[in-house]
Structures are given as C-alpha cells and as structure tokens.
Amino acid sequence: MLRLPRFSYRRPASAREAAAMVAEDPEQTLLLAGGTDLLPKLKRRQLAARVLVDVRHLAELAGIRPGPAGAVEVGGGVTLAAAAGDRTLVGALPGYATAAGQVSSPPLREAGTIGGNLCVDTRCNYYDMGEEWRRAIGYCLKKDGVQCLVAPGSSRCWAVSSSDTAPMAIALQGVVVLVGPDGERELPVADLYRDDGIDYLAKRPHEVVARLRLPAPPGRRSAYVKLRRRGSIDFPIAGAAVALDLDGPAIVSARIVLSAVGSSPVEAVAAEAFLTGRRWDEETVLEGARLAAGPAKPLDNADGSHFWRKRMVRVVVEQALRAAAPVPAVSVAGTAGAT
Amino acid sequence: MVNETATAGEVRVVRLRVNGELRSALAPVHATLLEVLREQLGLTGTKHGCELGECGACTVLVDGRPQLSCLALPVQVEGREITTIEGMAVGPDLHPLQRSFVETGAVQCGYCTPGMLLTAAALLEEQPHPSRAEVEAALAGNLCRCTGYVKIVDAVLLAADRAGTGRMPDGPVDGAGA
Amino acid sequence: MPGGGGELQVVGRPLPKVDAVAKVTGRTVYADDVVLPRTLHCKLLRSPHPHARVLAIDADGARRLPGVHAVITGADLPVAYGILPVTQDEHALEPSKVRFVGDPVAAVAAVDEETAQAALDHIVVEYEVLGPVMSIEAALRAPVDEPIQDYGGPANIHKLVGLEFGDVDEGFARAEVVREDLFFYEGNTHLPIEQHASTAAAVDGRVTLWSSTQTPHYVHRALSRVLGLPMAQIRVIATPHGGGFGGKSDPFAHEIVVCKLAMMTGRPVRCTLTREEVFYAHRGRHPVLMSVRLGATRDGAITALHMRTALDGGAYGSYGVASTFYTGALQTTTYAIPAYRFEGCRVFTNKAPCGPKRGHGTPQPRFALELALDKLAEDLGMDPVSLRQRNFTRPFTRTVNWLRITSCGLEECTRRVVEASSYHTRPRRPGHGMGFAVSSYLSGAGTAIYWNRMPHSECQVTIDRGGVTVFSGATDIGQGSDSVLATIVAEELGLQPGAIRLVTADTDLTPVDLGSYSSRVTFMAGNAVLQAARRARALLVEAVAAAMGCAPQEVVVAQGRVGDRSFEAAAALAEERLGVVSASGSYTPPDLTGPYKGAGVGPSPAYSYSAAVVEVEADPRTGVVAVQRVWLAHDVGRAINPQLVVGQVEGGVYMALGEALLEEQVYRKGLHKWPSMLEYKSLTALDMPPIETFLVETLDPEGPYGAKEAGQGPLLPVVPALASAVHDALGVWVDEVPVTPEKVLRALTDRARGGAGRVGPRTFPAIPYPACIKVAPPDAATATV
Structure with a gap:
C-alpha cells in the first residue's frame, strides 16, 4: 500500500491562523483542504511537508x-x-x-x-x-x-x-x-x-x-467544454471557458480562456478582440475559434500527442462558443475537415 | 500499525463513528482512513487498488456521501458518520442494493463491489429514481475490470425500481450460499 | 456422453453466484485481507535501469535499521525458475543482471511497510549500465553490449517458429486475388483492481503461502524448486481473486520472496504490490507486428494464408513460447484454409515481461486476419459477412494444422448478430459505421504447461451426514468457477448449488488442478467434478435401491430426494453402509496433438465461437470514435449458468473496447511511460455502450452438459469489428491497436493528401525465420471427426 510520509497535523480556528501557521515555516508547511491533489503528491513524494494545516473545516x-x-x-x-x-x-x-x-x-x-x-x-x-x-x-x-x-x-x-x-x-x-x-x-x-x-x-x-x-451581471452567458479520453476521472486534454455578453446579435464582450495548453490558463486575446463588437453568427464563431487556437502550444507531456491536442483546441473553443449562446443557422461551406 | 518505528511520527487517538459504533484507534496522523479502517479496526471489506484516488475501490460513505478513504485523514472525519461495506446490511438482512447486486450477477471478482455499492447507496438516497445515464455518471469514479458495468448499472436500477414499487422479495437470496 | 438423461434442474438456470453474498457484504478474504499475528512487511527493491549488470549489493545499512528483520538478495535465492520448463530464466531477485525498470534485486522484511520502504533507500546497488533494447526492430539488430538473455538468438531473438501446412505456394499460385497487409497491436495490461498480494508463514519446516494467484499448482512447483523443499512441505492457498485476466498466472518474485523471508525470520511475511509494481509484474498482452498474406479465388474461397508475426516479449520468457505459437494457431479454427504457412518470432526487450492476457496470443492475429479479410472483401466486391461464411470451418472436421473441431456455432452466431444489428441494412452516412468479425477460442489447452500424462483436473466429492463437499484445486478468479462446480454437483445430486460446500484452491486440501487459465475450468474441472458427482450419486443410489428393494436405475435423484427418501436420509443410509461416501473424478483431455513439433499449442477438446457487430459514430473532425452498441453472439456449447456466461461476454466486450480504443502499455526513455491508473486508461461506466448478448448452445459432445468456454473468446472479435466499423464510418483504415483519435485523424489527413487513408506499419522487418517444417494436412479420412 502506498502510504503518506510522516507529518504533523494542525487545525487552525480561522483562515488567518492557518496562514500564520504556514508562514511560520513556509518551506515545510502545506495547506490541506480536500486533499485530492495534495495527498497523492505526498504519497509519491512529489511534495514534502513536515506540517499540514487543515482548512477544510473552517x-x-x-x-x-x-x-x-x-x-x-x-x-x-x-x-x-x-x-x-x-x-x-x-x-x-x-x-x-x-x-x-x-x-x-x-x-x-x-x-x-x-x-x-x-x-x-x-x-x-x-x-x-x-x-x-x-x-x-x-x-x-x-x-x-x-x-x-x-x-x-x-x-x-x-x-x-x-x-x-x-x-x-x-x-x-x-x-x-x-x-x-x-x-x-x-x-x-x-x-x-x-x-x-x-x-x-x-x-x-x-x-x-x-x-x-x-460577477454575475444579468444576461451573462458562459460555458465550459472539456476534452478528455474518458467520460470521467481524467484531467483536460484541452478545455475552453467562454463568457459572453450579447446585445441582441451584437457581441458586447467575449472572453475565452483555455485550459491545458500551457503552464497557466491561457486567455485567447486575439480571439476576444476579434469577437468584440461583431455579430454573433456562424462565421464569427468559426473565426473566433480559429484565432483562439492559435497561441496554444501543447507539448508531449500530457495525454494524447501534441499533434492531436493542438488540433483539438479549436474544436473545444468552437463547442464552448456554441454552448454559451445558440448560433443562428447560416450556410457556411467547408467547415468540416480534420485540419 | 503502531509499533517501535512508526511512533516517531505524531500519533493520536482518533474516535470514529463507524457503522453506527463509536470506535477509537491509536494511529499516526499520517495514516489514512483506509489504513485505519483496514489495519486498526479490522474492516477489510474496504478495498484498495491504487491509494491515489484513481480507482474508487476504497470508497466509503462519510455522512452519506462517497469519499475515497485513501485520501481522507481520520482526524478530518472524527464526529462524522462513516459507513463501510460491513455496515450496509442490517444484521443478516442485505441492503436492497446488495440483494440486487447478487441477483443480477453484478459481482464477479467482487473487488470493486464495496465501493460500487456504497456509491450507489448514496445515489439512491439523493435520487431514488435515477435514469441509466445518471447511474453511470454516479459510478464513473469507480473502476471495474470484470463486468463492463452492465450488470452493476442493471442492479442499481433494479434496486431503485423495487424501492419505488415496493416489490422487495422476502427471504434469502435464491440459491446463493452465504 | 455427459449431459444425457432427463430435464436439467439447476444447470441452465441464471442462479446467483455462490460467493456473491460474501462479496457484497465485504466478508470475502482476499490476499491482502489475510491477517496473521506478528506479520512482517516486505518491500522489493527494483532496478532503476532497463538493462544493467549488478556488480555489488551492499545491504548492511538496511540491515542495521531498527525494525528491519531481514534483507535478502539474489544470492539468497539462487535457483532460477519460470512458468515454462523450456524458459527457466527468472530469479526472484536478480543476482547478476537486471533486464527492465522494475526488475527486483533485493527484498526487506520489516516490522511495518513504512520501515521496509525506508530500508530500501539504505541498500546500495552498484550497476554497470548496458544499452537498452526497447523495440522489436532494435531487438533484431546486433546488441550494443550484450544480449538481454544468454539463450536464444541471433541478436535478441527468443524464439523462431516456421510451420507450413499443405502446399502454400500452390495455394497462392491458384489464387485469383492475393493481398498482403501489415498490422500492429500495441501491448496492454490486465489491470486487475486488486494489486497482487501474498502472505507466507513458515512453521516447523513447512511453508504456507496465501496468494492472489490463478495457478496455485504452478506456484507450488516453482516454490518447491526455488526453496529446495519437497512439495509436501509447501502449501499454497489461492485466495479469492480481485481480478486475474491472466495476470496472476506466473510464479512471481514476491510470492517466492515472502516464503523465503518467512523461513528466515520465523514470522509471517506479507507483500502487497503497489499499483506501479503491478504494471511491472505485467505478463500482459504482447505487442505484435504482423503480416497477413491472403490468396483467394474470385468467388471468395481462400486458397492460402501466410502469416508472419513478431512479438515483443519483454525481458523474460514467461509464457512467451506458447504465446508465439498462439499467434499462429487459431486462424484455422474459424476458416477452412487449405494451405497455411506460419512464421513466428518472439524477441526480448528491456521491458516488463509479457505473457498471457485474456485471449493469450490470439487477439492480435485475430485483429490482423479479420481486417485483412475485410480488405479482401473490398477487393472482391463481396460482402464481408458472405466472404467469411464462404470459408467458415465446419463442425466435426480437422483443420489443415490438425486441430480437431467438434461443435461449431459460427453460422448461428453470425446469423444472430447480423440480424439483430441490421448490419446489411444499416444506415449509410458519413461518420456512422458497423463492423463485423468472428473468432474462436480454446476450452482449455490440450496439453499441460509441463509435459506429463496425469489428469489436468482432479477433484473429490464427499457426502456424509453433514452434507456434500467438493474438493477442487480450481481457482475462482471472479469468473464464477466455484458456482459452476457447485451447480454441476448439485445437478447430479438433485440439490441446489447453495447446498454444496466448496473447498477450493488449497494444495493441502484439494487435488491438483492446473489452474484458472486457458479457459479450462468449466470444461476440465467441470468434467472432473461431473465424474466425481456421478460416482458419488451411484453410491447413494445403490444404498437406497437396496433399501427400497428395487434396481438402481429405478431410483430417481431430484429435488432433494433420492428415491423414496430425502437426500439427508439417503446420505445417512449410504454412510451406514460405506462409511464416508467419497468419490473422486478427474479429467484428462484426449491426445489431440498433430504429427509435428509445435503441435502442442492450439489443440483443445473443444472450441468456443463468437461473432460480433460493433456500431460506431466517428467524428471526422476530432477522430473520436464513440461506440454506440455491440452485438455479440457466443457459442458456449451449453450455458451452465447463463447469467454468468452473459457476464463473461459483457466483461470480454468491455476489455476488448478498452484495448481497441485506449489501453497501451508503452515505454519512453527506457521506462514504462505511465504506470498509474490515471494515465493507463481503463474505461469508466460512462464509456460503455449497450451490449446485446446472444448465447448459442451447440451442446459439445465432450463438454460437461455440452458446455464450452466463455471467459476469453468473446473479447476476440470486438477489436477488429471496431476497427472495421471505423473504416465503414470514415473510409480510412487504422491497422493498429489502439484505434486512437489521433490515428483516425492521421489516416484522414493521409487520405486528404492523396494517400491511401491508412495508419499502420509500413514495413515488416527482415527476420531470420527458419525453414518451415512442412506438415502434410490431414487426409480425407481424418479430415472429418
């Protein structure tokens, strides 16, 4: 059985106290909440801590x-x-x-x-x-x-x-x-x-x-689409988060942020700039998704090859845009195809 | 196990409410709930397949909700109601889910079964009449390598169906030896 | 003939498993649940190098640690072992050389697992690193430093096989269409949810091992050899299994090590592998590169088949010689091929050793052959179902490689799935597809792992005033073999299965059974208990007949009664006359080996048959294949318990879909790429399509009540049927398993650029296959049986 390394356990009475406990020895102290990321990593010795400060109960x-x-x-x-x-x-x-x-x-x-x-x-x-x-x-x-x-x-x-x-x-x-x-x-x-x-x-x-x-202003639309190999358990291969404010068919603001394409969440700035002020239609969505996928640079260090993950970013962004708001049907040629 | 070397870690008395009984154990704080249940309290019905939260075999209920005991510290669940597979049947009477698992052939090797049963019990508590898709979604953190999940999902639906119609059969399960 | 007589009472009924209540209540004691007082905990130190010489091991630091009771190395267990007599190439702890990352070199017994783990860091091993060999191609080249093993060759070749049945050149010469295709099937692993675990105790020169093994008898033999103890001083108890699938069929290092440590320390010793270590124990599906050359007439009659295989065996022999033969053995059990050449090669690489996984050596060539037939059908403009039907093996015939076919439900299985799926009238639209394939599997291997003339299954049935007890060495690995044995005995004695007590898989208490592998238990152990039960019944009947003053054949045994009295009264009567009523039974398969060297792999007393249709939606944009439904018909001979058989079919389909879509045991930089359950993808409940199962009963003349196997066969046709369905949906061929979204996209990209629209191997390496042994096919007199 894979077991945890030894540590001491502290249960603070407040978040401030928790922070103070960590600050005492930040190199050797970690915050514990749900434990789903921390505890496996301690078991595999990816992380080390002499003290865990539990905040779950606060x-x-x-x-x-x-x-x-x-x-x-x-x-x-x-x-x-x-x-x-x-x-x-x-x-x-x-x-x-x-x-x-x-x-x-x-x-x-x-x-x-x-x-x-x-x-x-x-x-x-x-x-x-x-x-x-x-x-x-x-x-x-x-x-x-x-x-x-x-x-x-x-x-x-x-x-x-x-x-x-x-x-x-x-x-x-x-x-x-x-x-x-x-x-x-x-x-x-x-x-x-x-x-x-x-x-x-x-x-x-x-x-x-x-x-x-x-913030939840009235009318804000949002959607998240996650691509993974299985229906459950897996981390994202690519994820697209979309928040959208529409005024009728006009896009007042659009924000697209990607998961699993870099060491931080990646905001699709070019796509956002393109979308803002445009009309919410099929053509706009396709171009927005194309632009959003541009900066994504997956490496071969997660599930699926770089070849596939790179191509999937555009797909998940497009799906997230459609999920955020229905796109009026227009006929657009040549939308299919793998690349 | 508390012994000559493990005592170098911080050891505590944990008081756990397990299957309706108050149990206490002297355990290092870094021993997981899984380890304390199996090794200190002798509740070996809780299984383990990875100890990393990736398979669901060690699922127990904490206040009625499924929790992975391999990623829970006993100190975090003191004072809460813990249910393991040993606590599902009432005396000799099988829980309706246990009965339906037996009858539908949802058990092959049986190793994922405790986690599946407890997860299913939490689902039916919350949603007494789930759809097939809802059952599949609820069980999606519990891996099984034997059944293809088909009969497990069938068994959960059968138990839900019986609870809805009151068609719970009486007596011991037909033909099965205990 | 078994199975004669009147209406069956319990055989054929979907009764719950006899061990199910124990399992749903958490009472079943699996290997890691065995708790003995004063148990020490064992951890193995494993090699960090794929290939290296072990120059020196200094374990003194570990021995000095408080709580450490013993540290052993290869010097303490110098005797080599291996599951096959021809490849005794393993050591529990490798004394001089490590051959893959994860190969054990030392072991610690300590007061707890934490201390044992910590002690591993205090063992200093000096290695001389050697060049690793990580692919079939590399294994065929001259080694950089030295070969992985000191036998076999040239290069890192382990085994070469060449067999030719009938005149293959003539077959191709008269063919009107000939095509050759290359395929690759990636390796994958069993991934039982239960991690391997063993506990050993040694008292007074006797050793007892509790272990999650499928083959207690073979472990018993290996322990005797390595520990230098007579078998009578060793007891192996196979605990109920948390999943086997073939992965617990070899004797393993940890099983031997805990016995040795228990003998040394005088305390029980336990070892439970971590999930990562389970990936290193492996013995799973071989990666196999294959070439299929098929010749046929314009109307679709196969005239010749030439099959070449190259297996990546990993670091040790394991079952590999058998696996190699299996990549060539069962093509002919589904198709009446008049001329067949098989060339097989297994290489050593610096990876965890491969061995038997559900379907042992046959899913890979089945995938290749079925897809090759699809392509041939396209060439001929024929319906792929009709092409296969044109060539189906007929019942009660002998194949070109001398396999004896008895009952054969191919036609019926095909009819059932083709009709139910509306395969021929399926909607034809882009992205939607169906694929069809058939297969066949053994009901137990016709020969034992080690050559002998003794029975393969032996058992005993006793009846006294307390009831009926069956003693059988068979191991229930979750497939329900205990329930099958209880059902057979219950049927013969007119009882319910729940009334039968079972003592199984304990070498001190139960007669020898070769184990739960090669789908042999229902057929072989089933026949053995059937014989024992009938003999015991005869003793009861005789006693009752004497009391009733009638002839034995007038005594009816049914529904808890024997003649004019209750079963209990009959048992008491017999006990009065005979003492304990005891009868033994055994099963030895008929000698079915053909007249050639290498004929030991392939023969079985009966073959199961399966047919599958897989329906998919395949997204051309993402390459994602979503399986919509699977129809599977399985000729099980007779379903002794249809619920259990359907369960085996569903589990087989599940495992096949996992292999077909995403499971991969692959390596990078000399290491297993992802030895974890998160990264090694196993399908969840959300990923499973509906399965429609059809059981076809052909009542095999030699199976118990006509039964054949169900545990492995149903996996086989699903993998090619899925790849075929993807082709049907998108028009591209993925000639490689797993069929990942990436490969589908690459094939589509290939087609868009004017290519063939295919992903798969492009070349087959030059392999120094030996000249084929030429075997004359059975003549007309022996071709039907």
Whole structure:
C-alpha cells in the first residue's frame, strides 16, 4: 500500500491562523483542504511537508452566497460537487457549474474544493509519477532534477495548468479573496497564475483562498467544454471557458480562456478582440475559434500527442462558443475537415 | 500499525463513528482512513487498488456521501458518520442494493463491489429514481475490470425500481450460499 | 456422453453466484485481507535501469535499521525458475543482471511497510549500465553490449517458429486475388483492481503461502524448486481473486520472496504490490507486428494464408513460447484454409515481461486476419459477412494444422448478430459505421504447461451426514468457477448449488488442478467434478435401491430426494453402509496433438465461437470514435449458468473496447511511460455502450452438459469489428491497436493528401525465420471427426 510520509497535523480556528501557521515555516508547511491533489503528491513524494494545516473545516470558507453588486461568492472550501449542483451557480453562471462538475470523478468532487482546484498543481507525465519512477528517469526540473525532460533544452518547466475551474473563473472575471496572517487581499483570478510550471501561483504560499467572487451581471452567458479520453476521472486534454455578453446579435464582450495548453490558463486575446463588437453568427464563431487556437502550444507531456491536442483546441473553443449562446443557422461551406 | 518505528511520527487517538459504533484507534496522523479502517479496526471489506484516488475501490460513505478513504485523514472525519461495506446490511438482512447486486450477477471478482455499492447507496438516497445515464455518471469514479458495468448499472436500477414499487422479495437470496 | 438423461434442474438456470453474498457484504478474504499475528512487511527493491549488470549489493545499512528483520538478495535465492520448463530464466531477485525498470534485486522484511520502504533507500546497488533494447526492430539488430538473455538468438531473438501446412505456394499460385497487409497491436495490461498480494508463514519446516494467484499448482512447483523443499512441505492457498485476466498466472518474485523471508525470520511475511509494481509484474498482452498474406479465388474461397508475426516479449520468457505459437494457431479454427504457412518470432526487450492476457496470443492475429479479410472483401466486391461464411470451418472436421473441431456455432452466431444489428441494412452516412468479425477460442489447452500424462483436473466429492463437499484445486478468479462446480454437483445430486460446500484452491486440501487459465475450468474441472458427482450419486443410489428393494436405475435423484427418501436420509443410509461416501473424478483431455513439433499449442477438446457487430459514430473532425452498441453472439456449447456466461461476454466486450480504443502499455526513455491508473486508461461506466448478448448452445459432445468456454473468446472479435466499423464510418483504415483519435485523424489527413487513408506499419522487418517444417494436412479420412 502506498502510504503518506510522516507529518504533523494542525487545525487552525480561522483562515488567518492557518496562514500564520504556514508562514511560520513556509518551506515545510502545506495547506490541506480536500486533499485530492495534495495527498497523492505526498504519497509519491512529489511534495514534502513536515506540517499540514487543515482548512477544510473552517466555516469562513464554506457556503455559496450573494456577494456585492450581484456577484456570487463561493467559499474556498466549498466542494466541487456542491458547486456543480448549486442552484444559483447553475442558473447564473452555468459555465462555472459545468467546469466544477467536470473535474475528475464523482468521489473526488465530493472532497476536492473550489480553492483547491484554483490552486491545483501543474501536471506533466514526467512529474506525476512515483518516487522510484522519477528517480529511475533521472528526476525532472520541477522536482529534484536539473533538466526539463519534455524539453531538455529548456531552462523552464513546462508542466501544464490543468484546472477546469480556473479558466472559467478568469473568463468570468472572478476575483479571489486571499487571507494572510495580517488580513485579506483581493486578486483577480487572472493574476493568480504565472506562466511557469514550477512557480505557477502568484499567491504567497501561506495565503488561503477564502472565497471566489464571480460577477454575475444579468444576461451573462458562459460555458465550459472539456476534452478528455474518458467520460470521467481524467484531467483536460484541452478545455475552453467562454463568457459572453450579447446585445441582441451584437457581441458586447467575449472572453475565452483555455485550459491545458500551457503552464497557466491561457486567455485567447486575439480571439476576444476579434469577437468584440461583431455579430454573433456562424462565421464569427468559426473565426473566433480559429484565432483562439492559435497561441496554444501543447507539448508531449500530457495525454494524447501534441499533434492531436493542438488540433483539438479549436474544436473545444468552437463547442464552448456554441454552448454559451445558440448560433443562428447560416450556410457556411467547408467547415468540416480534420485540419 | 503502531509499533517501535512508526511512533516517531505524531500519533493520536482518533474516535470514529463507524457503522453506527463509536470506535477509537491509536494511529499516526499520517495514516489514512483506509489504513485505519483496514489495519486498526479490522474492516477489510474496504478495498484498495491504487491509494491515489484513481480507482474508487476504497470508497466509503462519510455522512452519506462517497469519499475515497485513501485520501481522507481520520482526524478530518472524527464526529462524522462513516459507513463501510460491513455496515450496509442490517444484521443478516442485505441492503436492497446488495440483494440486487447478487441477483443480477453484478459481482464477479467482487473487488470493486464495496465501493460500487456504497456509491450507489448514496445515489439512491439523493435520487431514488435515477435514469441509466445518471447511474453511470454516479459510478464513473469507480473502476471495474470484470463486468463492463452492465450488470452493476442493471442492479442499481433494479434496486431503485423495487424501492419505488415496493416489490422487495422476502427471504434469502435464491440459491446463493452465504 | 455427459449431459444425457432427463430435464436439467439447476444447470441452465441464471442462479446467483455462490460467493456473491460474501462479496457484497465485504466478508470475502482476499490476499491482502489475510491477517496473521506478528506479520512482517516486505518491500522489493527494483532496478532503476532497463538493462544493467549488478556488480555489488551492499545491504548492511538496511540491515542495521531498527525494525528491519531481514534483507535478502539474489544470492539468497539462487535457483532460477519460470512458468515454462523450456524458459527457466527468472530469479526472484536478480543476482547478476537486471533486464527492465522494475526488475527486483533485493527484498526487506520489516516490522511495518513504512520501515521496509525506508530500508530500501539504505541498500546500495552498484550497476554497470548496458544499452537498452526497447523495440522489436532494435531487438533484431546486433546488441550494443550484450544480449538481454544468454539463450536464444541471433541478436535478441527468443524464439523462431516456421510451420507450413499443405502446399502454400500452390495455394497462392491458384489464387485469383492475393493481398498482403501489415498490422500492429500495441501491448496492454490486465489491470486487475486488486494489486497482487501474498502472505507466507513458515512453521516447523513447512511453508504456507496465501496468494492472489490463478495457478496455485504452478506456484507450488516453482516454490518447491526455488526453496529446495519437497512439495509436501509447501502449501499454497489461492485466495479469492480481485481480478486475474491472466495476470496472476506466473510464479512471481514476491510470492517466492515472502516464503523465503518467512523461513528466515520465523514470522509471517506479507507483500502487497503497489499499483506501479503491478504494471511491472505485467505478463500482459504482447505487442505484435504482423503480416497477413491472403490468396483467394474470385468467388471468395481462400486458397492460402501466410502469416508472419513478431512479438515483443519483454525481458523474460514467461509464457512467451506458447504465446508465439498462439499467434499462429487459431486462424484455422474459424476458416477452412487449405494451405497455411506460419512464421513466428518472439524477441526480448528491456521491458516488463509479457505473457498471457485474456485471449493469450490470439487477439492480435485475430485483429490482423479479420481486417485483412475485410480488405479482401473490398477487393472482391463481396460482402464481408458472405466472404467469411464462404470459408467458415465446419463442425466435426480437422483443420489443415490438425486441430480437431467438434461443435461449431459460427453460422448461428453470425446469423444472430447480423440480424439483430441490421448490419446489411444499416444506415449509410458519413461518420456512422458497423463492423463485423468472428473468432474462436480454446476450452482449455490440450496439453499441460509441463509435459506429463496425469489428469489436468482432479477433484473429490464427499457426502456424509453433514452434507456434500467438493474438493477442487480450481481457482475462482471472479469468473464464477466455484458456482459452476457447485451447480454441476448439485445437478447430479438433485440439490441446489447453495447446498454444496466448496473447498477450493488449497494444495493441502484439494487435488491438483492446473489452474484458472486457458479457459479450462468449466470444461476440465467441470468434467472432473461431473465424474466425481456421478460416482458419488451411484453410491447413494445403490444404498437406497437396496433399501427400497428395487434396481438402481429405478431410483430417481431430484429435488432433494433420492428415491423414496430425502437426500439427508439417503446420505445417512449410504454412510451406514460405506462409511464416508467419497468419490473422486478427474479429467484428462484426449491426445489431440498433430504429427509435428509445435503441435502442442492450439489443440483443445473443444472450441468456443463468437461473432460480433460493433456500431460506431466517428467524428471526422476530432477522430473520436464513440461506440454506440455491440452485438455479440457466443457459442458456449451449453450455458451452465447463463447469467454468468452473459457476464463473461459483457466483461470480454468491455476489455476488448478498452484495448481497441485506449489501453497501451508503452515505454519512453527506457521506462514504462505511465504506470498509474490515471494515465493507463481503463474505461469508466460512462464509456460503455449497450451490449446485446446472444448465447448459442451447440451442446459439445465432450463438454460437461455440452458446455464450452466463455471467459476469453468473446473479447476476440470486438477489436477488429471496431476497427472495421471505423473504416465503414470514415473510409480510412487504422491497422493498429489502439484505434486512437489521433490515428483516425492521421489516416484522414493521409487520405486528404492523396494517400491511401491508412495508419499502420509500413514495413515488416527482415527476420531470420527458419525453414518451415512442412506438415502434410490431414487426409480425407481424418479430415472429418
């Protein structure tokens, strides 16, 4: 049986206290919420900690409630299952509920949390393996090694951001409330990530994701489409989060953020610029999807080859755009074809 | 196991409410719920296939919801109601799902069965009349290599159907030896 | 002939499994649930190198750790073993050389698993790294440093086979159409949910092993050899299985190591593999590269077949010699091929050893042959079903390679799935497709793993005032063999299966049975218990007849009664007369081997038959293949328990779809690419299509009540039928398993660029096959049986 390494367990009374506990020894202390990412990684010795600080029980991290200016606030400790089934989210921000409901498998969604999924470690199939395997292959840059094994010439780590909810939260212009030892601060979710497989989070290690605030202006449309090999369990091969404001047929604003195409969620800026102000029709959707897929550069370190994953980005973006808002039917020639 | 070497880690008394009984165990804090159930409390009906949250074999119920015991710390579930496969039957009477699993042939090697049964029980508690697709979705975190899931899903639907119509047969399961 | 007589009472009824209640209540004790006081925990130190010499091992650091009770290395277990007598090439702990990442070199027994694991870091192994061989092509080239094994050759070739039945050149000469196609079937693994586990205890010079093994008898033999103990001092108990599929059929390092450590420490020792280690234990599906050359007349009669195979065997022999022959053995059981040449080759590579997985060596050539027939049908402008029917093997004939065919439900199986699926009137639209294929499998291998004249299955039935007990060495691996044996005995004694007590798979208590492999239990152990039960019944009947003053044939045994009294009263009466009523039964398959070297692989007392139609929606934009429905008809001879047979069919279809669509045991940089259940993709409940199963009963003359196998055969036709359906949907050929979305897209891209619209191997390597042994086919007198 694969077992956890030894650690001490601490149960703070508040998020601030939790942050203070981590800040005491940030190198050796990790926050524990649902444990679905952390505990397997401890078992495989991908992460090491002398102390785990549990935030799962904290009441201030619980609940989904109305926030200021019509926003919805989701507690960092809310489980993915609870978020996926929440009536408010399903009604006002369906893309977010969908994303939460697409993470991993049913039992893991019962444990995994909103805060945890925003902070989920980047993935690489040279890194997400047991200690003996990683030792045998010679350890990678992300953990204990000196060289990136997927791009040996590279000085950086290319592990893949694989959160389903993060791209959606960014597309919805969400803000996280982070609690440190001295109080709270707010950070747009878009600013929570760095394009680096190792140092992928911009938050300080001790900061607790207390809640996620998602603006929900009337009429906002959203959708998330995830591609994976199986109907469950798997991380995204490609994911597309779309948030859309339409005024009749006119696109007031469009935000498209991609999952699993880089070390952070990737915003499809060119596609967004193209879509804004245009008419919501078939041609616009196709071109938007084409532009969105442009910057995606998958590597051979996740499920499926780079050849296939690269081609699939456009498909998932197109599907997400269609899911966000029905596209008026027009006849467009030559939409089929693999490439 | 608490022994001469493991005591170097932090050891605690955990008090767990398991299958309606209050049980306590002296365990290192880094021992998972799976390890404590199997190794300290002797509840070996909870299985394990990966210990990484990838197969669902170790599923138990915590306050009625499916949780993977390989990724749960006992200290996190103190005071909550834990149900393992050993707690599904009431005395000698099989739970309706256990009965339907036996009758439909949903059990082959039986190794995924405890996790499947408990997950299905949580589903029927929440949604007494699920569609086939809903059953498949609910069981999608529990891998089975024997059955192709067909008879497992059939069994869940049969139990749901019987609960709806009150057509629960009496007496021991026909022909099966215990 | 077995199965004669009146109406069957319990055979043929869909009764629940006899062990199901224990399983649904969590009471079944699997190998990792065996708890003995004072048990020590064992961990194995495994090689980090794919290929290296072991120069020195210093384990003193580990031995000094508190809580460590013993550390052993190859020097402690110097005797080699292996499942086949011809390939005794494994050591429980490799003393001088490691051959794949994961090959064990040392073992620790410690007070707990954590301590044992920590101790591994204190064992220093000095390696001299050798050049790894990671592909069939590389294995055929001269080795960089030295060959992986010190036998076989040239290069890293393990085994070469060449057989020719009939005049193949003449067959191709008279063919009006000849085509040759290349195929590749990637390796994959069993992935039982239960990780292998063993516990051993040694007391007073006797060793007991509890283990999740499919073959307690073969483990028993290997332990005797390696530990140097007489078999009588070793007891092997095969615990109920959390999934086998062929993956627990070899003697494994951890099984031997825990016995040795238990003997050394005087305490029970347990080892449970981690999931990663299960991938290294492997013995799964061989990757096989294949060439199929088919000749036929314009009207679709096959005139000749030339099949070449190259198997990537991994680092050790395992069942590999048999696997190699199996890639050539069963083509003829479905098609009456008049002239057949088979050339097979197995190579060693620095990967986890391959062995038997559900269908052992036959899914790969079945995939190749069925797709080749589809292509031939296209060439001939024939319906693929008609082309196959034109060539179907007939019942009670002998094949060109001397296999004896008895009952054969090919026609009926085909009719059922073709009709139910409306295959011939299917909607023809882009993206939608159906594929059809057939197959055949053994009901137990006709020869044992080691040559001997003894029965393959032996059992005992005892009856006394307490009831009926069956003692059988057969191992229930989840397929329901316990239930089948109980059903047969119950049928003969007029009881219900639940009334039969079973003692199985314990070498101290049960007579020898070769194990749960090659789909042999229902047929062979079933025939053995049938014989024992009939003998025991005769003793009861005799006693009752004497009491009733009538002839034995007037005594009816049915529904809990023997003649004029209850079964219990009859048992007591017989016990008064005879003491314990005891009868043994055994089964030895008839000698069916043909008159040539290599004829030992392929013969079986009966063959099952399957036919499948797979329906898919294939998305030309993503390459994603969504299986809509599978129709599968299986000729099981007689379904002793139709619910269990349908369960085997559904499980076989499931496993086939996993192999066909996404399961891959592949390597990168000398390592298994993804030894985890997350990355090695196994279908979830959401990925399974509806399956329509049809059981065809042909009542085989030699099977118990006419029964044949069901555990392996139904997997076989599904894989080619799926690839065929993709072709039907999109017009492209993916001549490689798994059929991934990427390959479908590549094939479409190939076609869009003016290519053939195909993905698959383009060349077949030059292999120094030996000159074929020429075997004359059976003459007209022996061609029907």
